Amino acid sequence: MDTSVRILKRATLAFGEFGYDATSLDDLARALDIRKQSILYHYPSKELLLEACVRQAIADLSVALDEAIRKSSYGWERIESIVKRVFRLANNRPELLGLLREVTRLGPPILTNAVEGMRPLLDGATVWLIEEMENGRVRRSDPELLVLSAYSTIMGAATEVKLFEALGEESTIRHVAMRRKELLRFLKIALIP
Amino acid sequence: MDTSVRILKRATLAFGEFGYDATSLDDLARALDIRKQSILYHYPSKELLLEACVRQAIADLSVALDEAIRKSSYGWERIESIVKRVFRLANNRPELLGLLREVTRLGPPILTNAVEGMRPLLDGATVWLIEEMENGRVRRSDPELLVLSAYSTIMGAATEVKLFEALGEESTIRHVAMRRKELLRFLKIALIP
DNA sequence: ACCATTGCCTACCAAGTGGTAGAAATAGAG
DNA sequence: CTCTATTTCTACCACTTGGTAGGCAATGGT
Structure with a gap:
């Protein structure tokens, strides 16, 4: 494999898991x-x-989300598809979400860059949500706020595996699946009219 | 002021804001x-x-939460009281929540200690939730999972101020209040039958 | 007056940090 | 084969890190 790619992958792993510093x-x-x-x-x-x-x-994340979006259509189905995809990502490549969290921790200037990279994603989600609200498929509320809340909620649920382990909760696949199910139930009740 | 206390306060600030490393x-x-x-x-x-x-x-957090608990009674009222108290804490002393998040990031061995310190808090919450569920004041679900979900959700909502700022969302008191309101709405719909 | 304890200090250190300078190896093109 | 560009290397550096050794002044009990 290309050396520069090897470096990138390993660095992402390390930065995401142990932090930049x-x-x-x-x-x-x-x-x-x-x-x-x-x-x-x-x-x-x-x-x-x-x-x-x-x-x-961010590129990898975008690809994954695009995949989830294309595979689904509208309303709850799409939300569910996205959440599931993010959880799968958190399982397969936890370092990706870990890295993004690390970036928000580090703050500017790197965060500013990252945010620029994610803006299309977030804007797309916002636009879509507005449409869904207008069509009555999603409960009305401030769409931007909702996107950010969803972001931090899913992020938290997907990345705080360490905490669960430290609490003695085994973090088997089954448990992750349970937490995913619980989160989905939550989101459905809160978002769908 | 006592030197050791000054050190402790300043260290909490720094560790919570910029991280341990x-x-x-x-x-x-x-x-x-x-x-x-x-x-x-x-x-x-x-x-x-x-x-x-x-x-x-953790001691400070416990005091704040006890306060919120004593001031409220049951069901939704108490949940609301706790969320508001945590948001106030996140506003007045953001370094506290920042430090806790940092600890989950650092992982063992320090996380193990911290978890031991927080267990009474979490166990108390779990026991209370079970009671509320049995009395029909809170929607039935896995109580432990719910506590942890709530923890990471509130934590995320309360600490990801940096992210909001980087996104260009002004982080005025009004905006924080809006996010709090949104979170409360969300929790109410999801938790209360 | 004496002495032990407390609290803060100066001086120093070995290990590790990100980064520079430039040599050696590798490989493809003519 | 030779020239050139790419890639990886050795050697080194200034600086920062957490931590040790030990001195010096203040305090208070006897």
């Missing part, structure tokens, strides 16, 4: 069995590496 | 206008300082 280029190089300077050849600085990771993560 | 003892000492070794006199290591901060944060 806690991940040193030396660590990364060791894990990849290359020299640190090879990393700095492909990505001139640690911050630029992070940027690249975030860009890729 | 991003906060150096030198930074802290500079901000407090004391020498780093004075910090290490009161708290023998950075990790023990973090532990102390977390302990105190």
Whole structure:
């Protein structure tokens, strides 16, 4: 595999799981069995590496969501499809959502970039919600607020696996499925008229 | 004020806002206008300082929640009271919730400690919920799951201010109030039969 | 007056940080 | 084969990190 891609994947893993500050280029190089300077050849600085990771993560997320959107039609069906897709993503590639959370934690300037990258996604969701509300398929409320609430709710539900484990809740597939089901029930009651 | 208390407060602020790794003892000492070794006199290591901060944060949180609980009675009234209290806390002392989120990010071993400290709180909430469900004041569902979902939802809504700011949403008091209202509406629909 | 304890300090250190300079290897094109 | 560009490497650096060793002043009990 291309070295720069290997670096990107590993960095996304590390940044998403342990955080940006806690991940040193030396660590990364060791894990990849290359020299640190090879990393700095492909990505001139640690911050630029992070940027690249975030860009890729958002791209991957967009692809996944587009898939979920195309596979479904309207109203509740589509919401359900999206939530399920996000949970699947959280299961298969937890580092992606972890990285996004990390970015909101780090704040500007990297967050500003990331937000620009996500805006089409969020705007699309907002526009769609407005339409659905007008057609009476979704309960009326402030659509932007709703998108952001949904974002942080799904994010929380999908990424706080560590917390569940620490609480002694086993985090088997079945448990994740239960939490997903519970969240869906919640969302359905709250969103659908 | 007692030096050790000053250190604790400042460390909680810094850990909660910028994260554990991003906060150096030198930074802290500079901000407090004391020498780093004075910090290490009161708290023998950075990790023990973090532990102390977390302990105190949980204690403060417990006090705030107890207050909210005592002030309210049952059913929806109490849930509303708690949510409002948490939002007030997120407004007055955002570093508290920030620190707790940071702890879940850091994972074990510190998370294990923190979870032990929070267990009475969570268990209390679970027991109360079971009672409310049996009395028909709260919609039936898995109570433990519900507590954790509520935790991550409220946490997300209360702490993701940075994200909202980056999105260009002004984060005025009015906007926070709106988000609180929205969350309450959401919870009411989802929880109350 | 004495001494032990407390609290804060100066001086220092080994390890690790992100990053620079530039050599050596590799590979494709003519 | 040779030239050139790409890629990976060794060697190094200035700086920051958490933490140790030990001194020095204040305090208060005996």
